[in-house]
Amino acid sequence: MITVWAPDGVGEVRHGDDLADHLLGALSECDLADGDVVCVTSKVVSKAEGRDVVGDRAEAIVRETRRLVARRGSLSIVVNRLGLTMAAAGVDASNVETGRVLLLPEDPDATARRLRADLLERTGAGVAVVVTDTAGRAWREGQTDIAVGAAGLRVLDDHAGRVDPYGNTLAVTAPAVADELAGAAELAAGKLARRPFVVVRGRGDLVLPPGEDGPGAAALLRPEGADLFGLGAREAVLAALRGSDDDRAAFGGPADAVELRDLLAGLTGAEVGLVDGAIEVVSEDGRTGWVVAVAAYAHGWLVDERAPVGVRLRPITT
Incomplete structure (x- = not known):
């Protein structure tokens, strides 16, 4: 059985705050246990790390962008400095003061490792940590949460070589379990309930022993050129017409x-x-x-x- 819960009572997170303090202060009715997965939104991570900055959102998007993927009017899909393909480079202007914008954490995998170590030291529980953020998907309406940082977790559950009930050997099936956990966490937390932490219990088989942090969420990023959709439809045509060496990697x-x-x-x-x-x-x-x-x-x-x-x-x- 898998249990997912998001504790209430987490106060406003500010620059310099200890995220473990916020989480443990909200867990008055339940303790963390070995094998739990703690999910935390990138928004509160960014606030704690001082990524809430003064500035224009459009200018911040340009600074956070590594490569444009597609643009339609004011909407831009880009590969940001973390290698994530996201709308507006992940720059957020919601739940912050007017005139300020919220950038993604500097290094979400490193943040996950630090929080995991803090929770082990203070509770003795060997948990995994996932830093989550919201992203859209090609071909589908709506958004879902994904893992942008992780520690102590097998982020991919590789089924290659396993045999299904009909005797077929699986070759490429590899559920992105870190993203699945992030999506489950978002269901429990909601968008407007001010519950930035979620605990998932029941998938201890995915949690690595203390001292083994694993590859992090960075392992979920496809290498440049390995994705079949490295550019938008219009942008791919224009890039081929330009013939610039700068655009070649996106074609594989x-x-x-x-x-x-x-x-x-x-x-x-x-x-x-x-x-x-x-x-x-x-x-x-x-x-x-x-x-x-x-x-x-x-x-x-x-x-x-x-x-x-x-x-x-x-x-x-x-």
């Missing part, structure tokens, strides 16, 4: 040569062949050369200017 590694050859043949109607690992497109039509160059860029290939006839392409890694 080079496509298979046969796959790209067949794509170019269908796209241009030209003669396309493979020669010593390169792709050659035979055409005297200038527009065909331009189309090939754009398609090659989007698939991780370069136009080889040394080609004697037509257009020759080579993978960017060679």
Whole structure:
């Protein structure tokens, strides 16, 4: 059985406050136990760490942004300095004084490790800690909470190699249990009830022994280029047309040569062949050369200017 509860009575968190004090002060009717998972919202972590700063929200978003993913009007989806893909870089202007904005914690995994160590020292309980924040999802309306920091937790429950009840061997199934715990915590806490701490009991199998903090929530981030949706639809088209080296990583590694050859043949109607690992497109039509160059860029290939006839392409890694 899994039990999830969010204690009432947590006061306003301010810069310099001890988060363990706030949590333990609210747990008057129940003690922490080995195997519990303590979830804490990034909002109160940021307040305790002084990430509540004076400034314009739009300017703060720019400072916190590492790369733009998509923009529609005033809404921007970006990869922020923590590597998280979020709306507005995770910069929050709610529940703070007018003229101030709240930035995400400086290092949520480090915060989770410190809080975990504090709780072990003060209660003797070997718990895991998850720092949560709210994020939207591609293809689905609404938002849910995810783990942006973690300590003492197996953040992924890798099922590779396990066998299902029908005898099928699983290959890629890996529930993001840290995110699932964050979502369960949000259900118990609510958005407006001022309950920033949640305790989840019943998944001690995911909690690591004291002294083992695990990889943290950073392990849930896909490497640059490994995600199939590194840019928005419009932004991907514009990036391919620009052909800048700065945008290449978002498109991932080079496509298979046969796959790209067949794509170019269908796209241009030209003669396309493979020669010593390169792709050659035979055409005297200038527009065909331009189309090939754009398609090659989007698939991780370069136009080889040394080609004697037509257009020759080579993978960017060679």
